[in-house]
Amino acid sequence: xxxxxxxxxKFGIFGGKFAPExxxxxxxxxxxxxxxxxxxxxxxxxLDSLLRTYAGRPTALYFAKNxxxxxxxxxxxxREDLVHGGAHKLxxxxxxxxxxxxxxxxxxxxxxxxxxxxVATAMAAAVLGLECEIYMGTEDIERQKLNVFxxxxxGAKVNPVDSGSKTLKDAINESIRDWVTxxxxxxxLIGSVVGMHPYPLxxxxxxxxxxxxxxxQILDAEGRLPDTIIACVGGGSNAMGIFYEFxxxxxxxxxxxxxxxxxxxxxxxxxxxxxxxxxxxxxxYSKLLxxxxxxxxxSYSFAPGLDYPGVGPxxxxxxxxxxxxxxxxxxxxxxxxxxTLSTEEGIIPALESAHAIHYAIEEAKKKAGExxxxxxxxxxxxxGDKDIYTVAQVLGDRREEGYV
Amino acid sequence: MTLEEKFKELKERxxxxxxxxxxxxxxxxxxxxxxxxxxxxxxxxxxxxxxPFSDPIADGVTxxxxxxxxxxxxxNTDTYFDVAAGIKGVEKVCLTYYNLVLQRGxxxxxxxxxxxxxxxxxxxxxxxxxxxPLLKACARHETDxxxxxAPTTTDKRMSKILDLASGFVYVVSLLGVTGExxxxxxxxxxLIGRINELELARDRPQIPLxxxxxxxxxxHVRAVCEVADGAIVGSAFIKMxxxxxxxxxxxxxxxLTDIEAFTKSLKRETKKTR
Numbered sequence: 001x002x003x004x005x006x007x008x009x010k011f012g013i014f015g016g017k018f019a020p021e022x023x024x025x026x027x028x029x030x031x032x033x034x035x036x037x038x039x040x041x042x043x044x045x046x047l048d049s050l051l052r053t054y055a056g057r058p059t060a061l062y063f064a065k066n067x068x069x070x071x072x073x074x075x076x077x078x079r080e081d082l083v084h085g086g087a088h089k090l091x092x093x094x095x096x097x098x099x100x101x102x103x104x105x106x107x108x109x110x111x112x113x114x115x116x117x118x119v120a121t122a123m124a125a126a127v128l129g130l131e132c133e134i135y136m137g138t139e140d141i142e143r144q145k146l147n148v149f150x151x152x153x154x155g156a157k158v159n160p161v162d163s164g165s166k167t168l169k170d171a172i173n174e175s176i177r178d179w180v181t182x183x184x185x186x187x188x189l190i191g192s193v194v195g196m197h198p199y200p201l202x203x204x205x206x207x208x209x210x211x212x213x214x215x216x217q218i219l220d221a222e223g224r225l226p227d228t229i230i231a232c233v234g235g236g237s238n239a240m241g242i243f244y245e246f247x248x249x250x251x252x253x254x255x256x257x258x259x260x261x262x263x264x265x266x267x268x269x270x271x272x273x274x275x276x277x278x279x280x281x282x283x284x285y286s287k288l289l290x291x292x293x294x295x296x297x298x299s300y301s302f303a304p305g306l307d308y309p310g311v312g313p314x315x316x317x318x319x320x321x322x323x324x325x326x327x328x329x330x331x332x333x334x335x336x337x338x339x340t341l342s343t344e345e346g347i348i349p350a351l352e353s354a355h356a357i358h359y360a361i362e363e364a365k366k367k368a369g370e371x372x373x374x375x376x377x378x379x380x381x382x383x384g385d386k387d388i389y390t391v392a393q394v395l396g397d398r399r400e401e402g403y404v
Numbered sequence: 405m406t407l408e409e410k411f412k413e414l415k416e417r418x419x420x421x422x423x424x425x426x427x428x429x430x431x432x433x434x435x436x437x438x439x440x441x442x443x444x445x446x447x448x449x450x451x452x453x454x455x456p457f458s459d460p461i462a463d464g465v466t467x468x469x470x471x472x473x474x475x476x477x478x479x480n481t482d483t484y485f486d487v488a489a490g491i492k493g494v495e496k497v498c499l500t501y502y503n504l505v506l507q508r509g510x511x512x513x514x515x516x517x518x519x520x521x522x523x524x525x526x527x528x529x530x531x532x533x534x535x536x537p538l539l540k541a542c543a544r545h546e547t548d549x550x551x552x553x554a555p556t557t558t559d560k561r562m563s564k565i566l567d568l569a570s571g572f573v574y575v576v577s578l579l580g581v582t583g584e585x586x587x588x589x590x591x592x593x594x595l596i597g598r599i600n601e602l603e604l605a606r607d608r609p610q611i612p613l614x615x616x617x618x619x620x621x622x623x624h625v626r627a628v629c630e631v632a633d634g635a636i637v638g639s640a641f642i643k644m645x646x647x648x649x650x651x652x653x654x655x656x657x658x659x660l661t662d663i664e665a666f667t668k669s670l671k672r673e674t675k676k677t678r
Contacts (some may be wrong), residue, residue, distance in 0.1 A: 008533060018502055018529050020462045022554035023575060024561060163468055169459065176461045181580040280503045280529070281459060293481045294507030295458040360418060 005314075009197020010285075012320065014313035015362025018198040019283045023176075026183050031198040033103045043102065050094050054127060057091075057209065061217035061377070064192045066344040071361050072368025076226070077380040078214050078242060079345070086383030087350065088210060088238045089120035089191060095206035097124040107131045107182065110189040111175040112397065113140055113168030113231040114304035114352070115147025115193030116382060122154035130247040135174045135382075138168040140304055147386055165298045168308050172282050192235025193312030196283025200312050214377060215245050222375060228253045228363060232355040233252040233326070234270065234305045236312035238381035243324060253325065256315060257359040258329035259301030268300040271328045272311040273319045286313045302390055303351035304329045305382075335394060337361060338384065350382030351390065356389035407450070407524050407548050407556060407571035410495045411612040411633055414449060421572075421634030422625065423614055424667060425452040425499065427642050428468040429479030431489050431649045435656070439645065440491045440662040446667025448494060449674075450455040452526065452636065455484045455500035462528035464583030470646065481508055488520040497524035497550065497571075502534075510541040524548040524571045532565050550574050553599060555591040559612040562602055572612040575599070575632065577619065579628060583639045585618035588627050596631045626673040637670055 009015050017027060036044040053059040060079045079089035093110075100108055108125045111134070114120030118134040125132035134151055138160045140372045141148050151158050152256040164170035172195075179188040193200045193207075218226055228247060231239035233256040246252045261269035269275065276287040279294055289309035299309040318324040329337075334351060337358035342348045349357055360378045367374035384391075405413070414421050424443050428436050440451055456479055463471070480505060488496060496637045498517055505513045505527065519527065525547060530538065532551060542549045547570035548571025553562060556579065565573070575596065578589035592615055615628045616636030628635040644666060648659040 016534055017531060019531060020528050020554075021531055021552040021561075021565075022556050022579060025531075025556045025558050075527055130446075163465070164458065164472065173459050173461050177464070177581045180462070183579055279506055280501075282461070283529070290503070290507070292507065294503040294505075295475060295480075296503075302608050 001105070005197060005201050008265070009201070009243040011314045011317035014284070014286050014317045015197055015200060016285050017283060018280045018285065019196045020180060022180050023183060026384040027196060027198070029103070034198055036204050037099050037102055039356065043098065043320070047095055047098055050098070050127070051091065051209065054092050055094060056082060058213045059083060061214060061221065063221065064345050067341065067361070070344060071364035073364035073374040073376055075360055075364060076218065076221070076377045078278060078377060079208060080210060080238065080379060080381045081347070081349065081353070081383035085120050085123055086385060087116045087120065087256060088207060088241060089117045090123060091209055091241070092191065092203050092206040092237060093117070093120040093124035093189060096129045096187070096189045096202070097130060100130065100189070101128055103187065105187035107133070107186045108134050108189050109135065109173035109175050109178050109186055110191060111135045111168065113171065113307060114386065115140065115151065116305060116386065118156070118158070119147050119150050119154065121189050121191070122151045122156035125156065126154050133159055135159050135161050135171040135178070136159045137166040137168065137171050140168065140171070143358065143390065144386060146306060154247045160277060167306070176282070186191035192237040193314060194235040194282060194310060200284065200314055203237050204240040204244060204314060207237050208244050210238065210241035210379065211243065211245030214242055218377060223248055224375070225252050226375045226377045227251070228255060228374070228376045230257060230356045230360045230363065230376060231309060232254045232257050232306060232352050232381060233273070233315065234259070234308050234352060235402060236315040238379050240312060240315060242379040243318070247323060255325045255327060255359065255363070256319065257355045258326060258328040259303060259306035261300040263330055264328060269328070270299040270301040270306045270308060272309060273316060273326045274328045281310045284310070284313045287311050287316045301385070302394070303334065303355065305352040306321065306355065309391070327359050328359045333358045335391070338391060347380070348388070349380055350384045351387045353381045354378070354384070405495060405523070406546070407440060407495060407497070408612065410449065411572060418675070420629040420632070421446065421449045421612070421614060422671040422674045423450040423452055423634055423636040424448040424641055425454060425636060425638030426645070427454040427456055427467060427470040428484050428487050429456065429474030430642065430645060431473060432477055433479065433483055435649065435664070436487050437490050438660055439663055442663040442665045444494045446664040447671035448667050449634070450495045450497060451491065452497050452499050453488055453491070455481065455498055457501035457504055457505060460501060461582055464581040464639065466584070466642050466646070467582050470642045485516045485520045485531060487540055488522055492521070496522045497526055498522045499526040499528070502527050502530045505538065510538050510678050511544070514541045514545045514547050518545045522547070524550050526550045526574055528552060530560070532568060535568065552576055553595070554594050559598065559602060562599060566602060566606070566611065569611050572614050572634065573599070574636070575613050575615045577615050577617045580617065582617055584620040584643065588624045592628065593631055622669050622673045625670050626676060629674050629676070635674065641666070
């Protein structure tokens with residue numbers, strides 16, 4: 001079952017390399033360099049050491065006792081929010097920055113939506129002594145000021161993107177344009193399992209550490225594999241990271257949760273698998289939000305990390321094959337889960353991760369009647385500090401809650 | 405007439421091809437027909453008519469903004485083919501991104517192109533590796549799929565591309581996106597040299613080479629025509645339209661006069677070589 005892309009970078013019918021000719025040679029070089037590095041003991045031990053001593057791995061697998069009692073199932077949280085920087089993103093940026101260094105590229109560019117990938121890229125570039133420029137939509141800059149400031153403190157240059165919807169997809173477009181122009185000295189560091197081959201493969205491999213640790217930790221704690229693993233899905237990197245190690249374990253149900261935004265029926269959401277159709281964007285054949293002609297639609301979610309009109313090709317493939325089950329959660333439901341986890345467990349989750357928490361609570365309640373001790377692991381992919389203004393704003397509009 | 409026949413005809417007249425690009429629907433579908441007519445009067449040999457995409461990764465800011473404004477004004481694939489069909493008296497190629505072709509259906513898209521009198525397709529995000537399905541559809545309709553060669557294209561890739569190329573090869577003059585540049589890229593001559601060398605070793609007629617990206621002045625066109633079979637100008641037209649397509653009827657008239665004169669000034673340079 002373990003899915004590997006074929007020689008064209010395809011997972012089933014999804015994936016591929018739909019890139020401008022000017023990039024194709026670089027993409028071939030990148031693939032070759034990645035294969036060399038991933039088989040190189042020196043590279044692997046350098047990365048392991050950074051993950052341990054700099055990123056703070058392994059992260060804890062925490063038994064959420066209060067939440068479990070509340071819902072009637074055993075819920076564990078994989079604490080990626082404890083990774084340096086506050087999200088799983090650093091696992092990937094350390095890996096790719098190290099790869100860039102081995103390739104002799106001194107300039108790193110990256111796109112960011114929520115700013116978490118931008119911050120993680122700026123951190124990895126700083127620690128490895130590389131130049132760093134981040135593309136970010138002006139809309140996102142406005143709603144994620146804190147992360148913009150963090151990136152600047154970390155020594156990165158933040159380039160505002162004012163085209164299109166002024167969000168993540170446009171930041172990716174602009175990064176690709178920069179890459180096309182500066183391809184000889186520049187490394188494009190994609191933050192999720194999206195884009196042209198080999199990015200979906202590479203990012204999944206760098207995030208795979210999440211699932212590897214989880215497997216050891218849950219066996220240690222419970223003596224068995226979980227019944228269900230739940231992760232939120234924007235591009236899909238935290239989901240692929242925790243799912244991959246369990247693909248061959250047929251008893252483990254894998255569930256990806258997309259952003260239903262204001263409701264799938266409203267058209268304002270980020271649910272590319274649940275409500276999208278097949279097409280090509282950003283170098284990959286995958287599930288997209290688009291109109292009949294193929295023009296890409298604007299996605300929506302109050303969690304900026306899920307506000308993307310596409311999804312990783314491997315996840316699209318696993319969803320189509322039925323191995324991964326997909327669900328979606330609205331802003332409103334997410335907000336409740338955000339509050340619940342904060343008050344019940346003293347953990348403020350990222351709004352992205354709170355989508356998975358909501359789904360887990362519902363799933364736990366459903367299973368409570370059917371089975372004793374249903375075992376659920378949720379990937380808590382990030383912490384919610386970055387979101388407190390968004391949440392305060394939403395709650396502030398409701399006077400009865402007393403948040404004003 | 406096929407694209408290769410067009411290049412042949414020009415060659416017999418001792419001319420190179422002048423290829424002009426505009427985005428369909430910028431600033432409106434109606435304007436596009438008039439602007440195209442002005443370009444035809446000015447002597448454009450091949451009209452490259454862009455079907456705008458929401459996420460044009462190979463384009464610089466000028467064409468990006470034209471695409472956005474065209475889509476905002478309601479351009480869609482159906483209207484595009486209507487506009488294209490109405491433009492007569494010039495060879496037409498369609499430039500667009502792969503997703504728009506895919507969503508209409510490869511066969512349907514090529515069929516509709518052919519019906520609209522379009523003889524070639526240029527898809528900047530469709531590299532040779534992913535091109536087989538569309539090539540098949542193109543072969544059924546005698547439509548050329550125009551491939552791109554860039555300065556970073558290795559000889560190995562170049563051979564693969566030349567094996568499948570028909571119509572002409574779009575030679576990207578520089579590392580970067582579309583848009584005006586002050587001077588012609590130094591990469592052009594060595595790149596054309598490399599392509600010619602590979603072509604010499606093959607036993608078939610050499611495919612025409614047209615150079616684009618950053619070509620915006622008569623001087624650029626002349627320099628390109630010294631080494632290649634054609635020059636492609638895009639962003640300079642879009643910029644002219646953007647700047648001069650004012651709301652008044654007088655503005656529109658002046659724009660069309662300017663477009664025609666600009667086209668003439670560029671086409672003239674293609675007649676001076678050899």
